[in-house]
Amino acid sequence: MAKRQPRNPLAFTPGPVTFFTTLILAALFTSLVIVHHVVPPAPKSPTPLPGINITEAWLDLQQLSNGYHPYNSHRNNQVRNWLLQRIDDILKRNGVRDYTGAAKDGPVKVYNDMNSSLMFGSPDSALAVAFAGENIMVYIRGSEDDEGYWWENPKIVDGRGGVLVNAHFDSVPSGYGATDDGVGVVSILQLISYFTRSENAPKRGLVALLNNGEEDYLNGAYAFTQHPLSKFPHTFLNLEGAGAGGRATLFRSTDNEVTKFYRNAPNPFGTVVSADGFKQGLVRSQTDYVIFNGELGMRGLDVAFMEPRARYHTIEDSTRYTGKDSLWHMLGASIATLQGLTSDTSDTFNGDVTVEGGVSSGRGADTVWFDLFGRVFAVFELNILFAISVSLLVVTPLTLIALHIILVKTDKWYPFARKGYLRSSEDDDYVSFNGWRGLFRTPVAVVLATAATIGLGFLVAKLNPYIVYSSEYSVWSMMLTTWLVIAWFILRGADNMRPSALQRPFSLLWLYIGAYILLVGVTISEQHFKLAGEYFMVFYFAAIFLALLISYLEFFALPKKAGYVQQVSSNGTHGSTPQYGQSPAGSRPITASHEERSDDEDERTSLLRGNRSTFSAGYGSRARSGDGATDNDVHIALPITLYTPFEEEQGWSGSLPRWTWLLQFLLLSIIPITLIGQVALIMTSALYQTPSDGSPVLMIYLFIAVLSLLLLAPTVPFIHRFHYPIPTLLFLIAIATTVYNLLAFPFSPNNKLKVYFLQEVDLESGITTVSLTGLMPYVHDIIKAIPSSTGQNINCTSPDYSARSGLTKCKWSGLPPDVRNGKGVPKGVSPEMGYKNWVSFNVTRSRNASEAVFHVSGKQTRACRLLFESDISDYNVTGFGTDPRFPRVQKKGCRSIRLWNRQWGDSWTVKVRWDNNREKEGGGSGGRTNNGSVGVGNGLDGRIVCLWSDANDPGTIPAYTEVLRYMPTWSGVTKLSDGLVEGGKVFKV
16 A cells, blocks of 8 residues: 655645636746836936936926927927037036037037938838938047047048947937937937036947938938047937837847846846847838948947837827836946946947948847846847757756656656556556556647637638737736647547646646757757847756756656556555555565475465565566566565655655756746746737838737747646636636627727828829728728718728838828918819919929939928839939938839938929830830920830928827817827828929
């Protein structure tokens, strides 16, 4: 008989398992969600550091974001003048008088750049840009800087290299820009205040750049490349916004060396997964980071707000939806990062290769980074992660093989063992080990549970695809609870029918095999594609291995299989297992020598005499058949104690340690679930509202289903011990959330469906159309709520912009715009005549049949376009600079030239060249010859369009004001194009 083990509150029984696993998982998931959504509080004191005033920064943000201020608006000019005045006030307050550049070595110099301009071809599309910059730069001299302003001499490339911090002060026409990029701008004002105080003076020089024109093709950063000061910095910190509040996350980093400085932030936040998203093109938009790193060769960081995307580029990007806590989160991280960058006077960031326009800062090591609960920031080289991955792939299987061999040699390897014989395999008397029981339960449960969650993803994507937009946690709850309930039902049911003490080690073995395969792929991507975003799989695999290692070590506590056979045989229970709950066995060993046996003993006589509840660990030849012993061998008996197994599990399992499961669960939960949970939350925030941009929605549900598997797989070895009330509750949650996700309306006032507004005017016919581009059928429902659409035929087609593919553009005749000094079309003048004056142009064809000169001007605008029906080969805009680093026309061709000027109503002179031998694309008629007749491949047709973006006066663009006023509360509006109104005329050359 087996001996009952003493009570253990940590035993692997339903009570402790249910309690501890539920408690740990609930604590982990709750902590992750709180850290993700709750912004750490700002310091109680408004002046936490000398030169920093949070209250002042907040007031500045309110002033900055009290109106729309895109580049093409009069308020943009006002904001720019206000920023110059604020910088002047800050420098005077700090006693910095010499900042005009009058002195050769003044501590600060302010650059009011009204000269830099550039023509360049967009690398991402078939368009070109001619932009006149209006950037503001403040240079703060470092104690280690070379004397003078050497970068102002174009023939000199010198200096140790400084640090750049950047934010853009323009907004989109449809947003107030509180977090995109108002918080970044006011943070830079505070950084200027901080570093211009004598006690905070930097060692490396600091350049604070407030650029104008980021929202349209990163124009402001391109203009900065043309200023001599761009030669000076070697490292940078870019401050951005792609949401409306929350935490500022580290989006991207160029290398390990610069990333280390961010870990000093008070509350670091971010993961390298977001950087891999940009690297693989999963994120469509870009920031100034790509210019500073790609074009100027600097090394640095990209820090930005990232959610909610529904408020991004809308009127809800305002101070109402952010706060001082968010402001301090970005500002505090900026101070800590820049303190490190400006204090590093080593040659780490100084390259020795001269490049066009400056000195290369070299190339750092690829990096891995992530935070833990917003408190600790881990950063290390990708090469280290690769070395760890390779080591795990090599060492862990060798370790398990070695332990397997030892366990086999010591006769304690029970997994996969079928039977044990008292004498020989030819004997009918045997003991079943049941070492295969439970082997295939885990893969069956995992496959079926994962298939169910993926199936739910397809179902929701088919019936109510956009519910994730407002109810991402309902979708997560549906996936997680469904997966867990199905896995529990299968594993618990199998355990009830055929209990197995090997279910936990077998589950860990399957997890190890699956994770090993994944780690092979991760290791390849680390080496060949330099992807670091799968770092969590390395820790995940390591945790699974350690948990499996514990199971291997547990087997050493078991009796030898031969000893177990002898014990069971002595009890007369051949072929079966002792029953749970039998009375304790005695412990007095009974020995028997050859001489003491009676004459009637034979090979079937038990070696145990007397008390049958006594077990022996010493065996003669009959107990160890096949090991070379003879009948004359005599062994001294050693006591063996078998403990009662759990329920109907294998009898030998009673000797397994009862508490080690908790150690295994802690290994499998704390680090893996923390890392995967962080990635899941950040990626969910980045994706769940992207359907309004036209992104495919099914990918989001599949992503959640796969991550549900990774998050809950560590529970598989333990959930067959769960009490049924917890799975029952989870089952009810799964049913409720599934019904909700299939039936609920997908948008809400807090999670508004974003649609894209554009008004187009044919300036020759006077016909105006207003369009909203968005998801069907909801965009149609929104338009029906707009008064001007009543009784009209709403025409819906595919959008003109490839970036909005997947959406539908619906248009109607809306209210006419009023953009000419607020006067619109004068009374008594027909709309056709009034509109014609908004854009003026003439075209002169050169003697060379493949060249033409355009003269273009627009009323009350400083943004126009030339749109061509076929590719042009080159262009030149009078007064705008060129740079060999930036081709005017990219190899993919050019069909659009975007023109931006500093002055309102100013004109552009554009010379255009095209290939005289090319054939017209798109199936249209041929070009026009000089005499106006139709020719093939000789002419150039297109449109001239000017933009109006200033909606601060509600009467300027009445159609936009009407949409804002009457659209449903569950919807919001943003701009579709660079402007809100586009007025155009056709040309034929």
